[in-house]
Amino acid sequence: MVFRRRESDAPGPRDPRLAAARSTIADHGADPTALALIDEIDSAIETARTDRRKLESSLAALDPGRAAAELKVALRHRPSPTAPDTPEITALRRRHETISRLANRVDDIDEQIARTLIDAETLAAQTIVTAIDRTEDAEFQRQLGALQRDAAALAAAHRDLADF
Helix, strand or coil, X not given: CCCCCXXXXXXXXXXXXXXHHHHXXXXXXXXXXXXXXXXHHHHHHHHHHHHHHHHHHHHXXXXXXXXXXXXXXXXXXXXXXXXCCCHHHHHHHHHHHHHHHHHHHHHHHHHHHHHHHHHHHHHHHHHHHHHHCHHHHHHHHHHHHHHHHHHHHHHHHHHHHCCC
């Protein structure tokens, strides 16, 4: 016998901020699109956090501090600051810049998650406003669109890192 979970028994979002936003949206009669989007966002945020952990683990193995220190030492040992880069300095510089770009990706993921959570909370607040005053529906739709763009951005970030 196969048991199917009723939608009301389905677990809510794993992120507490998303869970609170989803509860607020559900309590104030928002359309099902908003609730489905919150669930999609929850999955996207969990995926982004997993990608972030993998990236951080790889960065730790690359030792950004050591890469920066080795480049600084090599630069200090040049005959003059205007001397052309040696092949070693060129290689050290490339390694440092590549590691820095990876570190920036971690920061980008953090910023996207933060923006997405803020947009979800704004949508929840706008749900209440719209429930009180139906003339606010256009603002609700605008905020829903912002959250849809956040979902797309998180999905794109994951695709960029999918082979990682």
